Amino acid sequence: MTTTAALSRDPHAPFDIESVTVDDPRDDEILVRIEAAGICHTDLVSRAAGSPQRPVLLGHEGAGVVEATGSRVAGVRPGDRVVLTYRHCGDCRNCRLGRLAYCARSTVLNQFGARPDRTPRITVAGTAVRDGFFGQSSFAGYALATADNTVVVPGDTDLAVAAPLGCGFQTGAGAVLNVLAPEPDARLVVFGAGAVGMAGLLAALTLPGVDVVVVEPAVRRRELAVELGATAALDPAAGDMAAALADLTGGGATHALDTTGRPEVLATAVSALGVGGAVAVVGLGAGVPPIDLRDIVLGGKSVRGCLEGDAVPAQFIPRLLELYRAGRFPIDRLVRTYPHTEIGAALADQRDGDVVKPVLTRCAR
Template sequence: MTTTALLSRDPAAPFSIEDVEVDTPRAGEILVRIEAVGICHTDLVTRAAGGADRPVLLGHEGAGVVEAVGADAGPVRAGDRVVLTFRHCGQCASCRGGRPAYCRRSMALNQFGSRPDRTPRITAGGLPVRDGFFGQSSFAGYALSTPDNTVVVDEGTDPVLAAPLGCGFQTGAGAVLNVLRPEPDAALVVYGAGAVGMAGVLAARVAGIEQIIVVEPNGARRELALSLGAVAAIDPARGETTEVIRDVTAGGATHALDTTGSATVLAQAAAALAVGGTVVAVGLGAGVPAIDLRDIVLGGKTVRGCLEGDADPHTFIPHLLELHAAGRFPIDRLVAAYSHTDIRSALEDQRAGHVVKPVLTW
């Protein structure tokens, strides 16, 4: 199958639009015709990581229609509309316990996992492409996935809206609905109003929370957060945020979601919690947060991490789509579609804050 793909041949260079050959699906594989794919920060971080094993095919928020299936591909059938998400083994203790994001084989399956026999799934100019990113590498017109990371959705689902549910929206919404689980009288602070943070804001509205505060340096995103239900949007560039949050919440946040991956911000989020408060960190950053142990212990506070919203994608993604259909989860306010040939504009608009979640179409 010949199709176009966005390849990374140099971590410092733009993506290149090239023809690639996608193999027919083998046992346990599913060939998906990609209609839309979200651009996630993880794609860009991975592209910039360097390494000699190029070209690399990224993309891990794909949505489309099943073109063909190999043997032992489970209940997925040709013609099914699907959303692609992260891989998991389904057999380890975490998977059996309903927490597939913490699968013991997660790194091997999601970080460019290859076929057991090492034969290439995708080639460019006759040479293998490094693929298998999150078990999909969906920056292409076709992708090979597996039953564990292929979620069947309703036939009428808009792929542009559904694609980001595979990772970013799932992460933010799940962190609120599955982990924090705040009551309506909670005071929630969201640090970072990108795609993950904004999905957290929308999920908080689903939970009935009225006191939602956003901390975000970009003015346009602060305005959007306010229009989506936040009662306050704080610019961290104007000074330390802890006292401001304590003032707005009359004592501190009961819950916080840190999407930034910044150790400094996580420490600030913990400091701004009320007694018994919880902060969940979802951003993969670096560094050690300067958290006051006495404050954590004496305040009975909780600091914990969260991957992929602690979600089971096969149930959570359809649930979020149902919420959207009911008008309760307006992700259409966050998404903008671009042709995959216009990826430069999509990235520029995202960096400038004009767009929360750019989605590429094929």
């Protein structure tokens, strides 16, 4: 099957829109016609990392309609509307415990995992494309997925809104609902109001009596956070954040969510916690945060890493869609759609803070 795809041939150059050939699904594969694909920071990090094999096909927040399934696929049928997410083996100890994001084979399956026989799924002018990103590579008109990363959703689901549930929205919402689980009268601080942080904000607001303060440098995102229900939104460059947050939270936050991946921000998040507070860390940065162990021990504070919201996608994505349908989780306010051929404009708007979650739509095959 021939379709178009946004390929990366140079990690420092714009994406190229090219014609590619997608193979027929094998016995364990699912061919999905991609209707929408969110752009996630992880796509950009992986593109910038470079690779000895080019071109690379990214995209891991795909959503679409099932075109065909292999003979061994169960639970997914042609015509189903689906959201694609990350892969997991289902057999290791973590998978058996429901901690799918920590699957022992996660790296092998999600970081451009190849078919067992090494035959290409996608080619361009006869050359194999490096694909299989999160088991989907959804920056194309069609993607080959598997049952473990394919979530069937209701037939009337707006796929442009649902697509980011495969990663970004799932991560932020899950960090709050599954990991932090703030109780009534909790005081949550969200560091970073990108797609993950905003989803965390919206998830917190579905809980009774939770106040949320957002720390974000982009003025437009701060304004949107307040519109969506944040008690306050602070510019991190405005002064002593720990002191300002202590004042806003009545002496210290009960919970914090750090989406930035910056060690100095994590240090601020820990210092902003009150006694017994907890911070969930989802940003994949690098470095050592300057945290005083005495503050951790004497304050009874905890720092918890979190991947993909510690979610079981087949259960959590439908739950978030139910909240959205009920008007309690307005993720549509975070999404702006772009034709897939305008991926460059989408990236520019995201970089400038003009859009929280750009989503590519398929306007042509």
